[in-house]
Amino acid sequence: GLVNNKYNESKAKYSLIVLLMAKAAAGKNQMKGEREVDGIYPSQRSLAEITEIIHMAQMIHTGVVNLAEPITSEDDKELQLGNKMAVLIGDFLLAKASTGLAKLDNTQVVQLMSEAISELMEGEFLHSTVHDVIKVECKDYVNLWKQRTFLRKGSLLSKSCQSVLKLVNHDQELQMIANNFGRYLAYTQQLSLELKALQLDDTGSQVNNTSLTAFLALQNCKDTSALLTSNTEFYKHQKETLDEVKDIYETFKWKLLDYLKHFQDGDAKSALEKIVMTNVNEVEMFDLQAMK
């Protein structure tokens, strides 16, 4: 089978999700010429790989740490070399992604995936810290969080899910469903990550947070200065906020399961359902008391 049960589904890689999506939609299109294996065409495998490559490049380029120039100390010189390699390796990966996309002979897919990369980069310039967010004084913090998560994670996942269907001429409606599925899956993965981080933070130190929890706390709690000095103790007492987070999570979950109804039953669809539910279980098990 395609899915290894020992695999940690909540950390399912982009490429896995893209492939599962391809397989779950198999049989609904009229693609001739390419030979499919296990319901997946070679071009689709290529796209899954490209998606992972782009993700890697994003990690590497965003992981760079600023060094004050001119660089004089020996330690800094080593870090500088690290940055140099980060730029080059990231560029190498992006170039491979570009030439790979070009070979797929589908300019719409090239456009979609390039838009994803562009949005990834935009995400890095959007409200990086809680201080930025407070300055914005927005009315709808949930949307702000969604916007941010979309740019940084949702864009790549949603557009690659859409592209993998577009490659084999699935109809537009199904493509959009795949797109939305990817987007909401990214939301749930991000939420699950944030809650885990909250749970595990045993230092009691300041939680530098742009998590949904922090955003909602901001919306609920009028005293923003408390938020700025917040630590896990602070969040422990935010039962109302945490319940709200769980509710929002529920809506995401239902949307995701709804989207999946459009695909045919089989290995791939079950695997995707499992991925959705694993995230959900993690969130449902999130326990205020267990926060250290």
Place this chain on the structure above:
Amino acid sequence: LQYNQAYYIFGRAIANRFCTKAQTYQQPDASFNKELSILLTNIRKELVTLLPQLQEISNYLFDERGKQIRPMLVYLMAKACNYHTDPENKSTLTNSQSAIGVISEMIHTASLIHDDVIDAAHIRRGKPTINSIWGQRKAILTGDYILSRATIALSKLRNERVVKVLSQVLDDLVQGEFMQLGSKEDRGERFNHYIKKTFRKTASLMACSCQAVAILSDPLNQFLHDIAFNFGMHFGISFQLIDDLLDFIASDDIMGKPTSTDLQLGLATAPVLYASDQFPELDSMIVRRFTHSGDVQRAREIVDQSDGMNQTKRLAYFHRDEAIRFISQLGESIERNALIQLSDDIVTRQK
């Protein structure tokens, strides 16, 4: 007169002298300048974002200060190809061809931004580099942003072949940069390595942009595509050779960036490589990338004494001649002749 305006009028004067047919075009000067001025506007359109800081940084290097060789090249090549394909029609630029100019300038600028991070440069075109103002991280991410928007514009041309040709450039740019990191010990291979690196880093973008507009001009004419590619390649190599030469000759105020930068970065370019034939003491300096104190100074002195600069110039002339040889095979037009003139100008320029 600005460099590019003067050059264009010049080209026309030459064309008028050698043309045997009456060319009945619109005023080429006016339309060319118009093209250039809307280039920057078009680039800005591609870069629009709601995020203010990203907007600011992405627009930063798209000002009047660049030499804009690449857009000029694309513009002229497109028109020369169009004339060659269909002499009866006024060789107007199609929208797609115009877009190639925008795209290649964006790719070029994005690579400059990353180069400045890698080289820890503080000045570019007479003003502070992006990394020195906003830090390396944002410089890298902005470069990626610009590149991705160039690819989006490219995909919108809906031409798979052109997408393939220009995507290859990205690969070449990175490979060229890696080649620059490594080096060949063997003296025999050193020069080939340098020329190959030069192709990848500089000439590839020019060659592929030329090829792209040729494809758009006449999709089935392989002869045309090859001419365009070869012209761009030789043009680019001679361009870079002169650039490397000027690094030794020019002083700081003319170039807009500090000179002897290649040596200071540990790079051995054509003048040094040629000089090492006469002065083997350069060999060990090349291998250690001029890191010992006094190396840069000593290397400069040796190059001055040697025949290295003249040999570099002769090689540049060779590539210029090759470029001209290829482009002359196109039907005669003002733009084709302008390209011939441009090839010559490239090797006689001061900056």
